[in-house]
Amino acid sequence: MVQIFRAEWEKIFGNRFMAAFLIWIYPVGTITMLGLTALAVLLSETGRTAVRLQPPTWIEQMMLTWSIVNSEIGRLFVVALAAQVFAAEYQHSMWKNLLPRRPRLHLFLNKFVVLGVIVLLAFVSMSLIAGVGSGLVVGLAGGQYGPAITPALLEDVLPVLANEALVAFLAALVATCYAALACVLTHSVVMATLSALLITVGEQIIPVILLWLGQLANNPDLSRATLIFPGYNLGNIAAWGRSGAGYQPPFLHSLGVEAPAAADSLLVVIVWLAILIGLAAWHFQRQDIAH
Amino acid sequence: MAAVAIEVQGIRKQFGTGKRQIKAVDDLTLTVAAGQVYGFLGPNGAGKTTTIRIILDLIRPTQGAVRLFGQPVRQNNRLLRRVGALVEGATCYPYLTGRKNLEVLARSGGYFEPGRIQSLLELVGMADRADRPTRGYSTGMKQRLGVAAALLGDPDLVILDEPTNGLDPAGMQDMRALIRRLVDEQGRTVFLSSHMLNEVEQICDRVAIINRGRVIREGDVKALLTEKTRLRIEAEPLPAAMACLQPHWTARADGDAAFYLDAGREQAPQIVQRLAASGIQVYQVTLQRQTLEEFFLQATQEGA
Numbered sequence: 072m073v074q075i076f077r078a079e080w081e082k083i084f085g086n087r088f089m090a091a092f093l094i095w096i097y098p099v100g101t102i103t104m105l106g107l108t109a110l111a112v113l114l115s116e117t118g119r120t121a122v123r124l125q126p127p128t129w130i131e132q133m134m135l136t137w138s139i140v141n142s143e144i145g146r147l148f149v150v151a152l153a154a155q156v157f158a159a160e161y162q163h164s165m166w167k168n169l170l171p172r173r174p175r176l177h178l179f180l181n182k183f184v185v186l187g188v189i190v191l192l193a194f195v196s197m198s199l200i201a202g203v204g205s206g207l208v209v210g211l212a213g214g215q216y217g218p219a220i221t222p223a224l225l226e227d228v229l230p231v232l233a234n235e236a237l238v239a240f241l242a243a244l245v246a247t248c249y250a251a252l253a254c255v256l257t258h259s260v261v262m263a264t265l266s267a268l269l270i271t272v273g274e275q276i277i278p279v280i281l282l283w284l285g286q287l288a289n290n291p292d293l294s295r296a297t298l299i300f301p302g303y304n305l306g307n308i309a310a311w312g313r314s315g316a317g318y319q320p321p322f323l324h325s326l327g328v329e330a331p332a333a334a335d336s337l338l339v340v341i342v343w344l345a346i347l348i349g350l351a352a353w354h355f356q357r358q359d360i361a362h
Numbered sequence: 363m364a365a366v367a368i369e370v371q372g373i374r375k376q377f378g379t380g381k382r383q384i385k386a387v388d389d390l391t392l393t394v395a396a397g398q399v400y401g402f403l404g405p406n407g408a409g410k411t412t413t414i415r416i417i418l419d420l421i422r423p424t425q426g427a428v429r430l431f432g433q434p435v436r437q438n439n440r441l442l443r444r445v446g447a448l449v450e451g452a453t454c455y456p457y458l459t460g461r462k463n464l465e466v467l468a469r470s471g472g473y474f475e476p477g478r479i480q481s482l483l484e485l486v487g488m489a490d491r492a493d494r495p496t497r498g499y500s501t502g503m504k505q506r507l508g509v510a511a512a513l514l515g516d517p518d519l520v521i522l523d524e525p526t527n528g529l530d531p532a533g534m535q536d537m538r539a540l541i542r543r544l545v546d547e548q549g550r551t552v553f554l555s556s557h558m559l560n561e562v563e564q565i566c567d568r569v570a571i572i573n574r575g576r577v578i579r580e581g582d583v584k585a586l587l588t589e590k591t592r593l594r595i596e597a598e599p600l601p602a603a604m605a606c607l608q609p610h611w612t613a614r615a616d617g618d619a620a621f622y623l624d625a626g627r628e629q630a631p632q633i634v635q636r637l638a639a640s641g642i643q644v645y646q647v648t649l650q651r652q653t654l655e656e657f658f659l660q661a662t663q664e665g666a
């Protein structure tokens with residue numbers, strides 16, 4: 072098991088171009104942003120004053136990275152990475168060399184595991200770098216970086232950060248599933264990236280479509296179906312973590328629908344993951360490798 | 363009875379549907395005993411690669427089944443771990459070096475060993491170029507790497523789909539010697555597809571000739587070659603000589619002074635007597651063994 076993990080890992084990082092743009096960009100991009108801010112602080116008096124008078128907190132900075140990761144743009148990088156990783160075997164006709172060496176399912180699921188670990192490391196390192204690096208920048212400006220870390224504060228903050236990380240990780244896995252499914256169907260990096268992005272973005276506008284369909288069919292209850300999609304449930308888990316209340320957009324509010332508990336949403340997302348991974352693996356299992 | 367490495371039982375494979383449907387493999391049956399080099403000979407598009415993919419469980423046959431070492435191969439990956447294969451033109455990750463490509467494949471199979479990779483690179487003559495990205499490899503270099511990749515897991519059965527494709531003449535010689543060694547010295551079984559007759563003649567013990575997805579001849583290479591002989595007869599006058607024999611045998615002119623007759627050694631005295639009785643001058647009668655090339659052309663035409 073360790074060996075196939077390493078094989079996948081070496082393949083991914085051996086493709087330097089891809090790794091630079093889709094993985095290293097998280098930590099290196101954060102360092103670059105911090106470097107630019109540091110430069111601004113060093114070179115301009117106004118910059119220094121601004122930071123000194125209103126220094127960011129490490130909590131803000133760490134949360135900021137998670138919101139970047141969870142944005143549509145952030146999702147794009149994950150989708151592109153997953154599409155590359157799955158489609159590379161078709162693109163380079165390598166499945167024929169790999170499949171006789173291991174059961175198909177092992178090789179296929181291994182990709183999810185490796186991608187999950189890489190994405191998690193990239194996200195967490197980005198958040199940590201932002202948290203620590205911002206302190207250096209504030210220090211350069213002569214400001215106070217806080218708040219002071221106390222056990223009580225950590226007890227408050229860590230669960231919130233962990234919840235953000237969980238949502239980011241699950242969202243990345245869902246995006247990976249879309250990409251994997253698109254890869255086994257299209258065998259192409261470009262097609263897979265495009266279709267997976269389309270699904271990822273399409274999923275965001277499902278509430279709008281349901282709302283519109285509901286109006287057409289004169290049945291506003293159709294909007295309730297929003298609750299079964301992963302996008303809503305991920306948003307709901309995130310909302311519980313941030314504000315202690317569920318995610319309740321106006322159209323659900325007007326229907327009198329209560330947001331489900333975070334644990335229920337988590338279950339829905341896990342069921343989605345199981346279905347999507349199962350579907351992709353099932354299709355791959357019975358696929359002819361004819362190229 | 364000798365152990366059986368591969369049993370292919372009545373496999374069929376169709377690609378596409380309706381008018382575009384192609385029967386790539388059409389009721390193909392084969393048995394490959396262990397411990398030999400078995401040739402799988404056929405023209406382009408005969409269905410060699412498709413058959414190999416079915417043997418490796420990469421493609422599901424429309425009908426029929428494959429057994430390896432006596433057990434069904436379908437969904438039985440443990441069996442395939444005893445097999446090493448090079449299928450239809452070697453491929454690799456272009457951004458990795460040759461050595462890294464082998465490492466990744468070995469790790470995927472769970473049998474990574476740096477020493478073995480080095481010795482395989484030496485075996486296929488790629489040790490000095492192993493640390494360059496394969497993006498810059500020539501077809502022949504990739505092919506050598508592909509053969510090394512097939513041997514990574516120390517397989518009992520080695521399946522090579524046109525292994526000498528893209529190799530230079532010296533490389534071909536090396537590869538053929540290597541293939542013989544895999545069987546003669548290391549006790550493996552090699553199943554090798556080729557459309558090169560001299561290759562099969564040189565290195566194979568047995569051969570199956572396939573065309574349009576079917577086996578049209580199968581047997582010991584030497585026996586197949588001697589199975590069909592013919593006589594070359596120099597006689598005068600030529601038209602009269604041919605006319606005299608044609609009712610009994612098939613004759614075909616070879617230039618102005620000689621003709622071929624589809625007949626064996628035992629029939630030579632009788633033929634000479636007939637010719638002499640008709641007053642024809644016989645200068646020379648020689649027995650000719652059919653070349654595999656002629657055999658192949660004839661067999662594939664018969665099969666068509």
Ligand SMILES: Nc1ncnc2c1ncn2[C@@H]1O[C@H](COP(=O)(O)OP(=O)(O)OP(=O)(O)O)[C@@H](O)[C@H]1O
Pocket residue numbers: 361362377378384385386387404405406407408409410411412413557
């Ligand atoms: N994936 C596929 N889709 C459609 N047709 C295919 C596919 N693969 C093979 N074929 C067809 O099946 C037939 C057999 O092809 P195959 O590749 O097995 O032949 P081959 O004997 O290996 O030929 P070659 O000597 O050229 O390698 C050909 O007519 C080919 O066009």
Ligand SMILES: [Mg+2]
Pocket residue numbers: 410411412450523
């Ligand atoms: Mg072929």
